[in-house]
Amino acid sequence: MISFLVRRILIGVLVLWLITVLVFAMFFIAPSNVAQTLGGRNATPQTIALIQQRLGLDQPIPVQYGKFLWNAVRGDLGYDYYHGVAVTSIIGDAIPKTASLAIGAAIIWLVLGVFNGVTSAVRPRSIVDRGLTAFSLFFYSMPTFLLGLLLLYFLFFRLTVGGFAWFPAGGYVNLGDDPAGWVRALILPWLTLALVSAATYTRLTRASMLEVLGEDYVRTARSKGISERRVVYRHGLRSALTPVVTQFGIDLGTLVGGAAVTESVFGIDGIGRTALTAINQQDLPVIVGIVIFASACVVAANLLVDLAYAWLDPRVRLS
Amino acid sequence: MTQTGVAVVASEPGPAVPSVAPIAGRSPWRLAWERLRRDRVAMVSMVIIVIIFLLAILAPLVASFTGHDPDAQFRKTGLTPDGLPRGPSGEFWLGTDDLGRDLFVRIIYGARISLLVGVVATVITIVVGVLVGLAAGYYGGIIDILLARAVDVVLSLPFILFAVSLVSITGPSLWIAIVVIALFSWASVARIVRGQVLSIREKEYVEAARSLGSSDARIMLLDVLPNVLAPVIVYTTLLIPIVIGTEATLSFLGLGVPPPTPTWGGILSDSTAFYRVAWWYVVFPGTALLITTLSFNLFGDGVRDAFDPRADRL
Numbered sequence: 001m002i003s004f005l006v007r008r009i010l011i012g013v014l015v016l017w018l019i020t021v022l023v024f025a026m027f028f029i030a031p032s033n034v035a036q037t038l039g040g041r042n043a044t045p046q047t048i049a050l051i052q053q054r055l056g057l058d059q060p061i062p063v064q065y066g067k068f069l070w071n072a073v074r075g076d077l078g079y080d081y082y083h084g085v086a087v088t089s090i091i092g093d094a095i096p097k098t099a100s101l102a103i104g105a106a107i108i109w110l111v112l113g114v115f116n117g118v119t120s121a122v123r124p125r126s127i128v129d130r131g132l133t134a135f136s137l138f139f140y141s142m143p144t145f146l147l148g149l150l151l152l153y154f155l156f157f158r159l160t161v162g163g164f165a166w167f168p169a170g171g172y173v174n175l176g177d178d179p180a181g182w183v184r185a186l187i188l189p190w191l192t193l194a195l196v197s198a199a200t201y202t203r204l205t206r207a208s209m210l211e212v213l214g215e216d217y218v219r220t221a222r223s224k225g226i227s228e229r230r231v232v233y234r235h236g237l238r239s240a241l242t243p244v245v246t247q248f249g250i251d252l253g254t255l256v257g258g259a260a261v262t263e264s265v266f267g268i269d270g271i272g273r274t275a276l277t278a279i280n281q282q283d284l285p286v287i288v289g290i291v292i293f294a295s296a297c298v299v300a301a302n303l304l305v306d307l308a309y310a311w312l313d314p315r316v317r318l319s
Numbered sequence: 320m321t322q323t324g325v326a327v328v329a330s331e332p333g334p335a336v337p338s339v340a341p342i343a344g345r346s347p348w349r350l351a352w353e354r355l356r357r358d359r360v361a362m363v364s365m366v367i368i369v370i371i372f373l374l375a376i377l378a379p380l381v382a383s384f385t386g387h388d389p390d391a392q393f394r395k396t397g398l399t400p401d402g403l404p405r406g407p408s409g410e411f412w413l414g415t416d417d418l419g420r421d422l423f424v425r426i427i428y429g430a431r432i433s434l435l436v437g438v439v440a441t442v443i444t445i446v447v448g449v450l451v452g453l454a455a456g457y458y459g460g461i462i463d464i465l466l467a468r469a470v471d472v473v474l475s476l477p478f479i480l481f482a483v484s485l486v487s488i489t490g491p492s493l494w495i496a497i498v499v500i501a502l503f504s505w506a507s508v509a510r511i512v513r514g515q516v517l518s519i520r521e522k523e524y525v526e527a528a529r530s531l532g533s534s535d536a537r538i539m540l541l542d543v544l545p546n547v548l549a550p551v552i553v554y555t556t557l558l559i560p561i562v563i564g565t566e567a568t569l570s571f572l573g574l575g576v577p578p579p580t581p582t583w584g585g586i587l588s589d590s591t592a593f594y595r596v597a598w599w600y601v602v603f604p605g606t607a608l609l610i611t612t613l614s615f616n617l618f619g620d621g622v623r624d625a626f627d628p629r630a631d632r633l
Contacts, residue, residue, distance in 0.1 A: 011468075011471070014468065015468065015471045015472050015475055016475075018468070018472045019472055019475060019476065022472065022476075026484065026485065026488065027484070027488070137613065137616055137617065137620070138613065140616065141560060141564075141609060141612040141613040141615075141616050142564075142609055142612070143564035143565075143567050143568050143571075143608065143612070144568070145567075145568055145571045145584075145587070146567070146587065146605050146608060146609065149587060149590070149591065149594070149601055149605065150601070150605060152594070153594050153598065153601055153602075157594065157595055254477070256477070257477025257478075257479065257480045258477060258478070258479060260477075260479045260480060260483075261479060261568060261571075261572070264572070265591075272477075272479070272480065275480045275483075276480075276483060276572070279480075279483050279484050279487045280487070282487075287480075287484055290480065291476075291477060291480055291481060291484065294477035294480060295475050295476055295477060298474075298475040298476075298477070299475050302475070
């Protein structure tokens with residue numbers, strides 16, 4: 001188990017290192033006119049050279065990379081070009097927003113997906129199964145931004161015009177300041193993310209559940225006279241959930257950067273939207289910092305999933 | 320999936336059973352097609368997909384019925400006196416956008432971009448993914464390790480952020496959109512193909528081919544590849560709608576094909592400022608996008624069921 005763990009962690013670190021190289025190469029080798037932008041239209045060549053020197057952009061790329069990596073290892077991702085704020089604190093400010101969005105959405109899609117999946121699997125090919133299938137596929141086919149726009153149009157705009165101002169158009173309210181406002185502001189973004197993802201979970205749960213319900217031990221449980229409900233939820237669902245948990249871990253990791261579209265539709269300044277803004281402003285330290293942070297989350301999530309898997313299923317450790 | 324096209328025709332019908340028709344062998348491809356044809360949902364989706372393709376290809380012809388050019392701005396007839404978009408009418412079937420352009424014409428022209436990117440990016444993705452997966456699975460060893468790490472890296476990258484950054488460096492264009500999408504999608508194909516190849520390369524017929532002196536390239540392309548095609552085809556049909564959605568997302572973020580070329584994502588992006596006064600501006604292009612991805616998904620599900628009838632359908 002220890003050697004498995006060490007190997008997985010080493011691979012994770014290696015992948016992360018490759019990503020820093022890739023990200024760095026991409027942004028710092030590409031021609032950039034950030035100094036020009038910062039200096040303004042009337043900047044003299046001397047001013048621009050000075051700005052480049054201050055930002056460290058005049059040094060050779062490998063030197064810049066070495067410095068960046070050395071600082072990053074010590075938890076320092078540099079400072080943004082415009083206000084000199086530490087990238088780590090920019091990320092720190094954005095985390096609660098993305099976390100609120102991601103965790104709320106994840107709870108909704110997990111409950112919805114697993115419940116629908118089980119309901120479908122208990123009566124395969126019934127009307128209910130087909131209905132849920134159609135429901136899932138409908139939302140699965142919808143790009144996130146489109147669902148966001150449609151929810152905004154119908155649930156924010158139409159309802160508000162109709163006199164039911166239940167949901168605001170977006171923004172973010174601190175959980176600590178106003179818990180009810182926090183929920184209200186996040187309901188539409190939660191639904192947007194959750195409905196699109198729930199479909200995958202319905203599919204996964206249904207397939208895995210159908211397989212498990214055909215197993216001998218489920219038949220044994222039934223023949224003991226246990227209620228069907230107990231058979232399905234206690235005996236069946238328990239082992240059917242393994243692939244769901246795997247997917248869930250990976251999805252949560254991906255969501256750190258992947259919620260960017262939802263965040264920008266609803267104007268939430270989470271990790272993703274902050275990165276999009278930084279990209280528009282060519283704020284390299286922020287872009288690089290966030291891309292690496294988001295990748296690290298994916299790598300960490302994969303690692304945790306692998307560990308959970310190895311813990312649940314001893315055969316994995318040997319392979 | 321076994322080897323294809325082995326016709327089990329009774330070569331010498333014995334004299335005892337002369338009247339029995341020879342049993343015609345049906346290849347797995349044939350069987351899959353026959354199952355697919357009986358799948359009503361998949362067939363309806365296929366018809367819709369064909370119609371969308373026809374609308375896209377014949378866009379100039381269809382647009383000529385309205386007499387409107389996709390980029391023409393009808394500032395007098397296409398905008399209200401306040402300068403706002405006009406709703407659907409006999410003149411503008413699906414209304415106009417905020418510049419007084421005909422939405423119907425722009426939507427059918429937008430289908431060209433969606434389908435072009437959808438098909439081309441998917442084909443590139445599949446070709447790269449299959450080649451990488453074949454090489455990694457077949458050769459194993461150091462090649463496999465290197466390729467597997469590359470796959471890990473690509474799958475760990477935050478796709479949207481990376482795509483946006485890349486486009487911000489190169490500037491948006493049709494080809495950049497295609498390349499960016501392919502760049503981030505080949506890895507999952509490679510992973511699937513590699514898994515399949517790992518089991519196939521141990522098969523006797525691969526051994527036989529090798530002992531006959533076939534080259535590695537020949538074995539990979541003629542013996543291994545045909546046997547991984549079924550999952551690849553299934554994956555391809557399910558990848559197209561994802562790619563179409565991604566292209567729309569990129570265009571929505573202003574990083575797809577630059578304006579004034581009409582794209583669905585671009586139209587929807589423009590509509591965000593006007594949806595309060597012009598519902599048609601968001602609903603019609605959104606519906607076009609949704610019908611397209613939904614049809615491809617339903618068709619793809621049908622294809623999967625057709626190739627693997629045991630798989631439980633969803």
